[in-house]
Amino acid sequence: MKKLYVALMCMATFALFTACGGDKKTSANNGDEQTDQEATEQTDQAAEPTTDVEKSAATLQAMYGLTLADVQPDFEFAEKLDGYDHFETNGVNLAKVVYKKKDGSYITTEEWQAYLRKIYDLTATRLSQDGKNVKGYDGMTHMTPEQARAEKSFEEAASSTNTGWCYLRDDRFHALYISLNDLAEYNYISVSFAPGLQGNID
Numbered sequence: 001m002k003k004l005y006v007a008l009m010c011m012a013t014f015a016l017f018t019a020c021g022g023d024k025k026t027s028a029n030n031g032d033e034q035t036d037q038e039a040t041e042q043t044d045q046a047a048e049p050t051t052d053v054e055k056s057a058a059t060l061q062a063m064y065g066l067t068l069a070d071v072q073p074d075f076e077f078a079e080k081l082d083g084y085d086h087f088e089t090n091g092v093n094l095a096k097v098v099y100k101k102k103d104g105s106y107i108t109t110e111e112w113q114a115y116l117r118k119i120y121d122l123t124a125t126r127l128s129q130d131g132k133n134v135k136g137y138d139g140m141t142h143m144t145p146e147q148a149r150a151e152k153s154f155e156e157a158a159s160s161t162n163t164g165w166c167y168l169r170d171d172r173f174h175a176l177y178i179s180l181n182d183l184a185e186y187n188y189i190s191v192s193f194a195p196g197l198q199g200n201i202d
Contacts, residue, residue: 058089059090073118073189077102078100097191099188099190116157116163119178120157123165124167127174129170133152134149134150135148135149143200161179162180163177164177178190178191
């Protein structure tokens with residue numbers, strides 16, 4: 001009888017230890033899962049854009065499939081203009097980039113024309129559905145759909161230092177605004193990618 005009692009006690013003790021061990025293992029697994037989840041959340045938070053440059057770059061990538069490297073000039077540049085103008089976005093579909101020469105020197109006509117050509121070709125070949133830039137609805141004059149879809153040549157676009165054009169993607173107008181601010185103190189190029197007007201403003 002004593003042997004039977006001892007055997008039962010041993011079995012009960014073994015069962016108890018096994019159950020406790022299982023709980024500890026489960027707790028450890030839960031701890032690991034919680035740690036993994038926290039790590040993922042921290043990584044997501046770390047990846048969240050915080051500066052104007054990062055936010056504008058994120059919109060440029062998400063909306064237009066472009067990186068900052070795609071739209072930067074060939075000259076050495078400063079990404080932010082102290083207290084006057086800078087990269088900006090509405091976080092949805094507007095992305096503005098600003099480039100000023102790093103050494104503070106004046107952007108030459110040749111540099112402006114080269115950059116203008118780069119962006120003109122970029123929108124035509126990378127963003128446009130039909131390989132061309134178009135006039136789009138300008139908001140000032142009444143235009144027919146055919147006039148809005150008519151190609152805007154580089155010569156037309158380059159006729160001013162405050163210019164722009166449109167391109168069609170998914171049969172919708174998207175706009176590009178580009179300008180050279182030629183004030184001696186604030187000499188910079190700004191480029192904005194944005195939705196275009198889809199019709200006349202009546």
